[in-house]
Amino acid sequence: MSLMKKVSELxxxxxxxxxxxxxxxxxxxxxxxxxxxxxxxxxxxxxxxPEMEQxxxxxxxxxxxRQRINKSQEQLKKQKxxxxxxxxxxxxxxxxxxxxxxxxxxxxxxxxxWVIDQHLKEIQLRMKNIKNKAMESPNHxxxx
Numbered sequence: 001m002s003l004m005k006k007v008s009e010l011x012x013x014x015x016x017x018x019x020x021x022x023x024x025x026x027x028x029x030x031x032x033x034x035x036x037x038x039x040x041x042x043x044x045x046x047x048x049x050p051e052m053e054q055x056x057x058x059x060x061x062x063x064x065x066r067q068r069i070n071k072s073q074e075q076l077k078k079q080k081x082x083x084x085x086x087x088x089x090x091x092x093x094x095x096x097x098x099x100x101x102x103x104x105x106x107x108x109x110x111x112x113x114w115v116i117d118q119h120l121k122e123i124q125l126r127m128k129n130i131k132n133k134a135m136e137s138p139n140h141x142x143x144x
Contacts, residue, residue, distance in 0.1 A: 004031065004033040007033055008034070017045065018042060019032070020033040088108070088111045088115040089119075092112060
C-alpha cells in the first residue's frame with residue numbers, strides 16, 4: 001500500500017488534516033497529496049499555529065524509537081512481574097499438596113510470602129463481603 005494511501009486513510013479515520021510531499025531522485029517534481037493547493041493549505045494552517053503547539057507532538061525518528069523502547073521495556077517489566085506472581089502462586093498451590101519448599105532461594109521465599117499475603121487479603125475481603133451481605137439479608141435474625 002502506498003504512503004499516499006496511508007495518509008489518505010489517516011485523514012479519514014482520525015478526522016485530521018494532513019498532507020504528504022515526497023521527493024524522489026528519479027522525478028523532477030515531488031509527489032504531493034492531496035494536491036498542491038491542499039498541501040499548501042495544510043502547511044499554512046500548521047505555520048500559523050503557535051510554535052509551542054506546532055512542536056507539542058512532533059517527534060523525530062530517534063525520539064520516536066526511544067519512546068517505543070521505553071514503552072516496550074515497561075511492558076516487559078510488567079510481564080516479568082506477572083509471570084513471577086503466577087510462578088509463585090503455582091509454587092504456593094503445589095506446597096499445599098505436600099511439595100517441598102527446600103529448593104527455593106531466599107528471593108523465591110520472599111516472593112512466595114508476598115503472594116500468600118495477597119491471597120490472604122483477598123480471602124479476608126471475600127469473607128467480609130459475605131458477612132456484610134448476610135447481615136443485610138432480610139432473613140437474618142439478630143441474636144440467633
